[in-house]
Amino acid sequence: MDATVLEIAPQPGMKMDPNAPHIARLVALLDILGYGGFDGQKRFADEIGVNYNDFNQVATGHPLSTTVAFTIKRRFRISLDFLWDGDYEALPAGLERKLRDWERRHGRQIFADYGSAQMHHLRYTPLATPAMPGNGRRHRRRTETTTPCNVT
Numbered sequence: 001m002d003a004t005v006l007e008i009a010p011q012p013g014m015k016m017d018p019n020a021p022h023i024a025r026l027v028a029l030l031d032i033l034g035y036g037g038f039d040g041q042k043r044f045a046d047e048i049g050v051n052y053n054d055f056n057q058v059a060t061g062h063p064l065s066t067t068v069a070f071t072i073k074r075r076f077r078i079s080l081d082f083l084w085d086g087d088y089e090a091l092p093a094g095l096e097r098k099l100r101d102w103e104r105r106h107g108r109q110i111f112a113d114y115g116s117a118q119m120h121h122l123r124y125t126p127l128a129t130p131a132m133p134g135n136g137r138r139h140r141r142r143t144e145t146t147t148p149c150n151v152t
Contacts, residue, residue: 016061024108026059032098033076048075056095086112 001096031034045055048071058068069083079090088096088111103110 015063016057017063018061020061020063021109022064022083023059023061025083025086025110026064027109028099028102028110029072029076030077032095032102048072086110105134 027036030040030044033044035041035047041056041059044053045052048055048068050068050071054065055068058064066086069080072078072083073080076091078095080088081087081090087107088099091099099110
């Protein structure tokens, strides 16, 4: 595949964080997509059309750039919400399952806390629903007592 190499310009003030959450997500994706092991980052960077040195900087702690994130999204259909925030909702179910297995095997968190299976019920707990006909709850007819008004 002839890929156009996109250059990622370093931004002033960009700080390296070797524990940045996106690193574990990238490592997991590379492993699951078959780019783990020797020369995996180089092959992956070539596949998405990003300069290897720039991709390596992102994979080792520099902030995840929009260029890298969007090229991964376009090539592999990985949601930006997952890449940046660890949100699983837009991931295909099969990929989510593989990533959760990877997370368990490696003991590295790649999903955001609010996206984890344990927290799922907190995101989707419905608010109290008022009793309405047809929603499975008993419906009590509300009766109003009205007092006639004398209007003259």
